[in-house]
Every structure is written in C-alpha cells, then in structure tokens.
Amino acid sequence: MGETQLxxxxxxxxxxxxxxxxxxxxxxxxxxxxxxxxxxxxxQTLLRQLEAKGAVGHEAEDRTFVFFPRLKEDRVKRTAARExxxxxxxxxxxxxxxxxxxxxxxxxxxLDALHRLIxxxxxx
Amino acid sequence: MGETQLxxxxxxxxxxxxxxxxxxxxxxxxxxxxxxxxxxxxxQTLLRQLEAKGAVGHEAEDRTFVFFPRLKEDRVKRTAARExxxxxxxxxxxxxxxxxxxxxxxxxxxLDALHRLIxxxxxx
DNA sequence: AGTTGTTGTTTACCATAGTAAATCTACATT
DNA sequence: AATGTAGATTTACTATGGTAAACAACAACT
Numbered sequence: 001m002g003e004t005q006l007x008x009x010x011x012x013x014x015x016x017x018x019x020x021x022x023x024x025x026x027x028x029x030x031x032x033x034x035x036x037x038x039x040x041x042x043x044q045t046l047l048r049q050l051e052a053k054g055a056v057g058h059e060a061e062d063r064t065f066v067f068f069p070r071l072k073e074d075r076v077k078r079t080a081a082r083e084x085x086x087x088x089x090x091x092x093x094x095x096x097x098x099x100x101x102x103x104x105x106x107x108x109x110x111l112d113a114l115h116r117l118i119x120x121x122x123x124x
Numbered sequence: 125m126g127e128t129q130l131x132x133x134x135x136x137x138x139x140x141x142x143x144x145x146x147x148x149x150x151x152x153x154x155x156x157x158x159x160x161x162x163x164x165x166x167x168q169t170l171l172r173q174l175e176a177k178g179a180v181g182h183e184a185e186d187r188t189f190v191f192f193p194r195l196k197e198d199r200v201k202r203t204a205a206r207e208x209x210x211x212x213x214x215x216x217x218x219x220x221x222x223x224x225x226x227x228x229x230x231x232x233x234x235l236d237a238l239h240r241l242i243x244x245x246x247x248x
Numbered sequence: 249a250g251t252t253g254t255t256g257t258t259t260a261c262c263a264t265a266g267t268a269a270a271t272c273t274a275c276a277t278t
Numbered sequence: 279a280a281t282g283t284a285g286a287t288t289t290a291c292t293a294t295g296g297t298a299a300a301c302a303a304c305a306a307c308t
Contacts, residue, residue: 007295011211025255041298044256049295063304064255078227080212081220085228087135088204094234096205097224100217101241103202104209110218111242118225118235118242131265149285165268168286173265187275188285 004071004079006055009038009046014076017056017069024064128195128203130179133162133170138200141180141193148188 006014009032016031017023023031029043047067050056058065089095100106106114130138140155141147147155153167171191174180182189213219224230230238 005294008211009296038296039298040255041300042296045298046296048257074227077212077223080208081223081228084204084208087132088201093224093228093230094237097221097230097234097238098241099201099205100221101238103198104205104217106217106221110221113218114221114225114242115239118238129264133266162266163268164285165270166266169268170266172287 004053004055004076005083006050006076006080009042010050010055011076013043013046013050014055014069014071014073017067018073022066022068024066026064028067128177128179128200129207130174130200130204133166134174134179135200137167137170137174138179138193138195138197141191142197146190146192148190150188152191 012032013028016028019031020027025040025044025047028047029038029040032038032043047056047058051058051067055069055071056067057070058067060066085091085093085096089099136156137152140152143155144151149168149171150164152171153162153164156162156167171180171182175182175191179193179195180191181194182191184190209215209217209220213223
C-alpha cells in the first residue's frame with residue numbers, strides 16, 4: 001500500500017522534518033515561509049494528508065502536536081528517482097544518466113566527483 | 125506558460141507518438157493495450173487534454189484524426205528530469221547523480237559508458 | 249470576566265489526471 | 279431507406295494535491 005507518492009508541498013514539509021527530526025506545525029509553516037508564502041492552515045492540511053498516508057507521525061506535547069518523519073529521506077528520494085526512471089526512461093537507469101550528462105550542464109567539479117563515485121563503485 | 129507537465133498515461137501516449145510520428149486514436153489505444161488495458165474513450169479524453177495543453181496536434185485525414193507530437197521527446201524528458209532535480213534534490217544535479225550511483229546498481233557496462241560520456245563532455 | 253491568540257478540526261473549493269459511458273454524427277453496407 | 283459501425287464530442291465521476299477560511303477549545307493576559 002505505502003507507495004510513498006509525495007506532492008510538491010508535501011515533499012517540502014518532509015524536508016523540514018528530515019532537517020529537524022521533530023517540529024510542530026507552526027515551526028514548519030515558518031520554515032516554509034522562508035522560501036515561499038503558504039498559509040498555516042494549508043500546512044496543517046498537508047500534515048494531515050501526510051499522516052494519513054503514514055509519511056509522518058505526531059505526538060501531543062503540551063497543547064501542540066509535534067510531528068516527526070516516518071519515512072526515511074533516502075527511501076523517499078529513491079522512490080522518486082525510480083518513478084522518473086520508470087515513467088520517462090523506460091526503467092533504464094543508464095538512460096537517465098546519459099540524458100543528464102548530455103543535457104544538464106555539469107560543472108567540472110561535478111564531473112570529477114562523478115568520476116570518483118564511479119571508480120569507487122567499481123571496486124565492489 | 126507551457127510547463128509541459130505530463131501525467132503517467134499522458135506520457136505513455138506521447139511515447140507512442142514519438143515512436144510512430146503519426147497515429148490515430150485507435151492505433152494509440154491498441155499500442156497501449158499491448159502493455160496495459162485502457163478503454164478507447166479514455167485515450168481519446170487524454171488526447172484531448174494533451175492537445176489542450178499543446179502537447180499534440182491533429183489533422184483530419186479521411187474521416188479520422190491523425191495525431192502527432194508537438195513537443196520534442198528530449199525537451200519533455202529534460203523537463204521531467206529537471207522537475208525531479210528541483211523538487212527532490214534541491215536543484216542540484218550532482219545530488220541526483222550521486223544518489224543514482226550510490227543507490228541504483230549500475231552495471232559495469234553502464235558505468236563504462238558513463239565514463240565515456242563524461243570524458244567526452246569534458247572536451248567542450 | 250472578557251478578549252486575544254494559538255492550536256487543532258471541519259469544511260469547502262479548485263485543478264488535474266485518469267477512467268469511461270453516453271451520445272452525436274456521418275459514412276458504408278445491405 | 280435502414281441499420282450498423284467507427285469516430286468524435288459531451289458528460290460524469292473519482293482521487294489527489296493544494297489552497298485556505300471557519301470553527302472550536304483553551305490558555306493567558308489585562
């Protein structure tokens with residue numbers, strides 16, 4: 001069941017939680033508002049949705065709910081990447097990578113880092 | 125304006141069109157049904173949506189509409205990849221690539237090919 | 249005690265994707 | 279001419295994400 005399919009804002013909320021481990025709704029709203037205005041009640045609705053799908057949990061503390069992530073950042077990112085690979089690149093990871101190298105201008109540093117990553121991953 | 129945001133099925137229809145250049149609704153339905161059952165009227169609705177957003181065009185031929193892609197495959201794939209990079213990896217291409225190398229098992233061949241692509245892209 | 253502010257809950261709307269039946273339209277075949 | 283068939287168009291419904299106001303409960307301040 002848990003397909004871990006997150007929308008744009010839902011994902012941004014998760015990022016705040018991965019960052020802080022725990023945060024109440026107000027704190028999340030404020031963190032999001034640093035970058036982009038969003039109403040507090042919107043954030044609360046999204047938290048509700050996220051909880052409904054098991055992406056976050058909460059515990060009451062004092063009068064307020066403190067939320068925490070139930071999904072691991074890596075896991076969610078992996079799912080998102082997989083999603084793209086399957087839908088757009090026919091399930092072929094290499095297709096995506098080739099596309100990136102060809103179309104997304106990588107800096108010299110990024111290319112070097114990539115080189116290193118590849119070499120390293122060839123060890124095992 | 126044209127944000128070129130395609131859904132799952134919409135994308136699959138585009139793939140058929142990129143494949144064949146031109147096709148009528150019936151042909152598209154049949155092509156899709158090779159892999160996954162979908163009602164013809166559904167395909168028609170999706171074609172309508174795609175046309176509304178400028179992703180496909182059509183011209184009458186005989187009694188039927190022949191559809192063709194209005195968007196380039198590369199362009200759409202690029203947008204999709206960008207989308208993931210922005211939402212999930214904070215706009216950092218390297219982040220995605222690192223993630224891929226770390227989490228998506230690439231075959232020896234893929235890694236070699238990747239090596240070559242990188243070297244090549246360092247020329248310009 | 250009454251007002252204010254915070255927090256959570258309920259309710260409501262809109263857009264988009266996906267699904268598909270129902271209907272219209274026009275030609276082809278009998 | 280009647281009927282059937284294929285295609286297009288209309289209509290409808292569900293799910294999800296995003297947006298947010300309205301409301302209720304309660305603590306705190308004056």
